[in-house]
Amino acid sequence: DTTVKQNPRYKLARVGKPVNLICSQTMNHDTMYWYQKKPNQAPKLLLFYYDKILNREADTFEKFQSSRPNNSFCSLYIGSAGLEYSAMYLCASSRGQGAGNTLYFGEGSRLIVV
Amino acid sequence: GDSVTQTEGLVTLTEGLPVMLNCTYQSTYSPFLFWYVQHLNEAPKLLLKSFTDNKRPEHQGFHATLHKSSSSFHLQKSSAQLSDSALYYCALRNYGSSGNKLIFGIGTLLSVKP
Numbered sequence: 001d002t003t004v005k006q007n008p009r010y011k012l013a014r015v016g017k018p019v020n021l022i023c024s025q026t027m028n029h030d031t032m033y034w035y036q037k038k039p040n041q042a043p044k045l046l047l048f049y050y051d052k053i054l055n056r057e058a059d060t061f062e063k064f065q066s067s068r069p070n071n072s073f074c075s076l077y078i079g080s081a082g083l084e085y086s087a088m089y090l091c092a093s094s095r096g097q098g099a100g101n102t103l104y105f106g107e108g109s110r111l112i113v114v
Numbered sequence: 115g116d117s118v119t120q121t122e123g124l125v126t127l128t129e130g131l132p133v134m135l136n137c138t139y140q141s142t143y144s145p146f147l148f149w150y151v152q153h154l155n156e157a158p159k160l161l162l163k164s165f166t167d168n169k170r171p172e173h174q175g176f177h178a179t180l181h182k183s184s185s186s187f188h189l190q191k192s193s194a195q196l197s198d199s200a201l202y203y204c205a206l207r208n209y210g211s212s213g214n215k216l217i218f219g220i221g222t223l224l225s226v227k228p
Contacts, residue, residue, distance in 0.1 A: 004157065033216075035218075041220065042118070042203075042217075042218040042220045042221070043203070043218045044218075045216070045217075048215075090157075090158070098209075099145065099146045099165075099207040099208055099209045099214055100146045100165055100207070102160045102163070103160075103216055104157075105150075105157040105158040105159070106157050107155065107156060107157045108157070
């Protein structure tokens, strides 16, 4: 089973409200990632967990938080949503961080902020 | 920094004609190159990957050859099928780069018509 599941698939949020997106995988992968995809832009890495260690990209460091309560689950948390957060959020997982390792993606969570 | 450039936008083909989606990259180091495919409402999935110069991995009728001299990894198929209609991402990943992150191109939408 190579499934990565994301919830919710669609989220409508008000400006200023919090948003929590959930990702789960059953492959016992040690690394989980969150990417943001906006129209006409490449998917952009926001952060990743290697085991329990969180690594956040410098330019999104303060905008997103994450937790990984166990190996299978990872969340992406926005404390106060702004219009600029409207995007598709893709979760992925991999075994290890080798450059040639395959990332397995979920179907994405589409966030619309109004 | 590292980057990936793909054939932009929409490529429309008639079924049975050959497919070629361009991908070039810039990288300080010698990276792994990947093609991911995302069908409508599905998760992105690995199609091909390569690290070795001038080798040609194949999968599901698609192939791509990594040419380090020209920093290219073009995706090809001899005969397009309707089911090939999807969004195709070229991506790279380096040993030792910051965070070992998978860096995507903007994606090319392939539409195959009867």
